[in-house]
Amino acid sequence: MLSSDRNSHRRVFIRAWGNARARQPLTPLEIQIVEILRQHPEYQPFLEADDNALDRDFSPEQGTSNPFLHLGLHLAILEQVSIDQPAGIRHLYQTLTQRTGDPHAAEHRLMDCLAEGLWTLQRGQQPFNEHDYLDCIKRGSGT
DSSP: OOOSSHHHHHHHHHHHHHHHHTTOOOOHHHHHHHHHHHTOTTTHHHHTTTHHHHHOOOOGGGTOOOHHHHHHHHHHHHHHHHHTOSTTHHHHHHHHHHHHSOHHHHHHHHHHHHHHHHHHHHHHTOOOOHHHHHHHHHHHHTO
16 A cells, blocks of 8 residues: 655655645545545645655654654554454444544544554564554543
């Protein structure tokens, strides 16, 4: 789906937004990206900066979130929910969406848990713990 090369990965988002702005036909992935970007207007001008967007580094010390990471986490959540992997995530997402009344807010809750799990994975160099991930979501969904 997306390349592991940072610039190639970023170009997918930049190209999708550029195609949408130019009213060009979009691939299914680009449609997903554009739908997410419409919910995040704060990232749109950044993606229009092309080369500046490719070269920019993001660190916690800067106090600026990485739009590519954020968008990528949205895509990961949408994929997980669509295939119900890990098993049960679709139900948790639906429960959280019903509780909040906002699918985007539900995605953000899942993204917080996914980011936490990925941070733990990276720090500990251990396999991703699906059980901890789902427990984190359950704590946020009230189930």
